[in-house]
Amino acid sequence: MKTFRRKTPTAEYIYPPLQHPDSIRLLELLAGEASDPIRIALSEVRFQDNPEYEALSYTWGGEDGDNTRSCSIDCDGRYIRITKNCEAALRQLRSQDKSVSLWIDAICIDQENLNERGHQVGLMRDIYSKASQVLIWLGESSEDVDEETGVPVSDIFLNHVSVMAREFRALQSNGKSRTGSRYYQEILSDTQRWYSVCLQSPLLGGMVDIHRRRWWSRIWVLQEAILARSAVFVCSQHRISYSDIELWYDVLVRDLGNTARRLAIYVGDSSRTHLNLAYHLNGKDAVPSDNSMSPAVNLLHQARYLEASEIRDKVFGILGLSAELRPLFPVPDYQKPVSEIYTEVAKAFLERSNSLSILHGASLRNLSSDLPSWVPDWSVPTTLDLSPRFYSMYNTGKGSRAEFEISGGNKELRVKGKIFDLIDKISLAAPRAYEMQCIMQDRIPGWQKSCEVGLSLDTLSTRTDSREVLWRTLCWDTSYEVSRPAPATYAKDFEQWHSLLVSNRPIDKIAAGIKALENPSNFTIFSQAPLCVTQKGFLAGVPFTTKAVDCIAVLTGGNPPFILRPTGESYRLIGPCYVHGIMDGEVFPEDPNELEWISIR
Incomplete structure (x- = not known):
C-alpha cells in the first residue's frame, strides 16, 4: 500500500468580499488525527439562514504573549497564517471523525481589510449571541503540579468546581443549603488556612493559575461571555461550563466575604479586575434602557x-x-x-x-x-x-x-x-507611591505624607476632631461595602493602621503589620489619592x-x-x-x- 504526503500550500488564501450586510464567514474544521496538519474550508453564510456554529473566545497570543502569526493552516489548498495559540485551540477542538463548524475572528475576518474589520465588529453581538455555544480557550494545563499526585493544579481547580457545582445543584433541588457540601467546606477550609498561615493549597494554586490566564485580560471577553447562549471553558482536555464558574464566584464573593477579598488582593491587581468582572457577567444585557447610563x-x-x-x-x-x-x-x-x-x-x-x-x-x-x-x-x-x-x-x-x-x-x-x-498645601511622596501596580512597601511613604498633612492642622473648617476628619478623608468616608458614611468603628482601625505608619520599624515590617490587620483595605484602597489642605482649611483627597x-x-x-x-x-x-x-x-x-x-x- 502506498501512502501519499499532502503537499503544503505555497499560495496565500485570498478572501473574496462578503456579499451581504448580514454575512459572516464560517470555517469547517476538517477531521484529523492529533499529528495531522490543520485543514479548514471557509464559506459565507447569512444570519437570516440561521447557520449552526460554535464561536471561539481566546487570545491571539498564548500565555507566552506571542501574537505573531507564525503558523500556517491549509484553507482550500492555500495557506492562512495564524498564531500558535489559535493553532493549539484548533488541535484541541478538532474531531477525529467529523467536521466542526466554527467562527474564529482571526480566520473568518479578513484582517488586512480595515473596512471589513469595522463592519464585522459591528456584528459581534449577533455572532456571539447566535452561536450554539461559545468555546472559551484557556490554553494547556498548568505547569505547576500537586507535589503529592503530580496532577496540574489547574486540573485540580477545574475538577473541584465542576463536581462542587453538581453537588450544589443537587442540594438546591432538595431544598438544602450548599453549605452542607463537603466541597464547599473544603474551599472554605483552604481559604481560611491560606489567610491564617499563608499556605497555598493545590486547589487555591489552581484558582490563581486559571485567573492569571491571558484570556481574562482581553477586552473582547466582556461581550463574548455575556452574550453567549451557552459558554464552556476549555483548558487542555478539560471542559467546564461557564455557569459552574459563575457558581464558584458566587461562593467566593457572597459567602466567603472579606477572606475572599483578601485572596483576590493576593492574586493581584489585574486578577481583582477579572474576579469582579466575572462575578457580574451574569446578565444577558449588560446595560438597561434607562437614561442613567x-x-x-x-x-x-x-x-x-x-x-x-x-x-x-x-x-x-x-x-x-x-x-x-x-x-x-x-x-x-x-x-x-x-x-x-x-x-x-x-x-x-x-x-x-x-x-x-x-x-x-x-x-x-x-x-x-x-x-x-x-x-x-x-x-x-x-x-x-x-x-x-x-x-x-x-x-x-x-x-x-x-x-x-x-x-x-x-x-x-x-x-x-x-x-x-x-x-494650598500638598505633600507628595515619590510618584511610585501612587501607581496602581506598586507594592505595599512603595505605598507606605505616600500614606505617611498624607497623615502628616492631615494632622498638621489644629482647626479644620468642618470643626470636627482632626483625627476623625483625617480617617474619614483617607477612606473618602466610605465602607469597604461601598456605603456612606463610614462606620465609627473605623476610628479604631485607623489608630492601629496609623500607629504602624509612625513606628520606627523598617518599611517591610510596617507592610507586614498592615497586611495582618483585620481591616487593612479600608484605608489602603484610596492609596492613589494623596491628601491636601485647601486655602479655606478643608482636607481633601485628590488625584496625585x-x-x-x-x-x-x-x-x-x-x-x-x-x-x-x-x-x-x-x-x-x-x-x-x-x-x-x-x-x-x-x-x-x-x-x-x-x-x-x-x-x-
Missing part, C-alpha cells in the same frame, strides 16, 4: 483595565453588550482617529444621560494628548482606580441637573458651577497629579467635586476628588445667580 459608564471603566492590541477596541469591544449602546457609539471605523472616537462617545454619554458621570473617568495624564481633558482616555487606567459606583454616593451638586454645552469643534465643555476653593496651582469646583449635576487647573481663560480637568464637609451639597449655591459658566478644554 451608569452601567455603561462602569463597562467603559472596566475596559480600561483589560488588554486590547487596538486601542479603538476599548470602545468597540463593548459595543455589542447592549442594543441601547449602538446609537450612542460611533460606527466601528478603524481608520478614524482615536481622539475623535473617544470624544464622540463622551459627548454622547453627556447628552444622553444629562449627568457628568462620564467625567469621573477623566484624568489629566498627558498634556500633549489630542484629547480634551474632559474626555476619558480609555486606553490607560485612571489616576484614581475607583469604580463609578463610588462617586454615585456623593451629592456635591445637591441634586441639580447638569447644565452644559459642547462647542469649539467638540473641544470645549462649558459647565455651570462654582470655583469653591484653591489647593494635583498641584498647588489647582482649584476645586462644584458643578451642576456633579456627584463629587473636581480638581481643575487654570490655563488662561479656561481650565484643564485633573479629576474628581473628595473634600470632607462638602460632599452632600453643603457649599453648593442656593442662588442660581451665583453659578457661572466654567470652560473646560
Whole structure:
C-alpha cells in the first residue's frame, strides 16, 4: 500500500468580499488525527439562514504573549497564517471523525481589510449571541503540579468546581443549603488556612493559575461571555461550563466575604479586575434602557483595565453588550482617529444621560494628548482606580441637573458651577507611591505624607476632631461595602493602621503589620489619592497629579467635586476628588445667580 504526503500550500488564501450586510464567514474544521496538519474550508453564510456554529473566545497570543502569526493552516489548498495559540485551540477542538463548524475572528475576518474589520465588529453581538455555544480557550494545563499526585493544579481547580457545582445543584433541588457540601467546606477550609498561615493549597494554586490566564485580560471577553447562549471553558482536555464558574464566584464573593477579598488582593491587581468582572457577567444585557447610563459608564471603566492590541477596541469591544449602546457609539471605523472616537462617545454619554458621570473617568495624564481633558482616555487606567459606583454616593451638586454645552469643534465643555476653593498645601511622596501596580512597601511613604498633612492642622473648617476628619478623608468616608458614611468603628482601625505608619520599624515590617490587620483595605484602597489642605482649611483627597496651582469646583449635576487647573481663560480637568464637609451639597449655591459658566478644554 502506498501512502501519499499532502503537499503544503505555497499560495496565500485570498478572501473574496462578503456579499451581504448580514454575512459572516464560517470555517469547517476538517477531521484529523492529533499529528495531522490543520485543514479548514471557509464559506459565507447569512444570519437570516440561521447557520449552526460554535464561536471561539481566546487570545491571539498564548500565555507566552506571542501574537505573531507564525503558523500556517491549509484553507482550500492555500495557506492562512495564524498564531500558535489559535493553532493549539484548533488541535484541541478538532474531531477525529467529523467536521466542526466554527467562527474564529482571526480566520473568518479578513484582517488586512480595515473596512471589513469595522463592519464585522459591528456584528459581534449577533455572532456571539447566535452561536450554539461559545468555546472559551484557556490554553494547556498548568505547569505547576500537586507535589503529592503530580496532577496540574489547574486540573485540580477545574475538577473541584465542576463536581462542587453538581453537588450544589443537587442540594438546591432538595431544598438544602450548599453549605452542607463537603466541597464547599473544603474551599472554605483552604481559604481560611491560606489567610491564617499563608499556605497555598493545590486547589487555591489552581484558582490563581486559571485567573492569571491571558484570556481574562482581553477586552473582547466582556461581550463574548455575556452574550453567549451557552459558554464552556476549555483548558487542555478539560471542559467546564461557564455557569459552574459563575457558581464558584458566587461562593467566593457572597459567602466567603472579606477572606475572599483578601485572596483576590493576593492574586493581584489585574486578577481583582477579572474576579469582579466575572462575578457580574451574569446578565444577558449588560446595560438597561434607562437614561442613567451608569452601567455603561462602569463597562467603559472596566475596559480600561483589560488588554486590547487596538486601542479603538476599548470602545468597540463593548459595543455589542447592549442594543441601547449602538446609537450612542460611533460606527466601528478603524481608520478614524482615536481622539475623535473617544470624544464622540463622551459627548454622547453627556447628552444622553444629562449627568457628568462620564467625567469621573477623566484624568489629566498627558498634556500633549489630542484629547480634551474632559474626555476619558480609555486606553490607560485612571489616576484614581475607583469604580463609578463610588462617586454615585456623593451629592456635591445637591441634586441639580447638569447644565452644559459642547462647542469649539467638540473641544470645549462649558459647565455651570462654582470655583469653591484653591489647593494650598500638598505633600507628595515619590510618584511610585501612587501607581496602581506598586507594592505595599512603595505605598507606605505616600500614606505617611498624607497623615502628616492631615494632622498638621489644629482647626479644620468642618470643626470636627482632626483625627476623625483625617480617617474619614483617607477612606473618602466610605465602607469597604461601598456605603456612606463610614462606620465609627473605623476610628479604631485607623489608630492601629496609623500607629504602624509612625513606628520606627523598617518599611517591610510596617507592610507586614498592615497586611495582618483585620481591616487593612479600608484605608489602603484610596492609596492613589494623596491628601491636601485647601486655602479655606478643608482636607481633601485628590488625584496625585494635583498641584498647588489647582482649584476645586462644584458643578451642576456633579456627584463629587473636581480638581481643575487654570490655563488662561479656561481650565484643564485633573479629576474628581473628595473634600470632607462638602460632599452632600453643603457649599453648593442656593442662588442660581451665583453659578457661572466654567470652560473646560
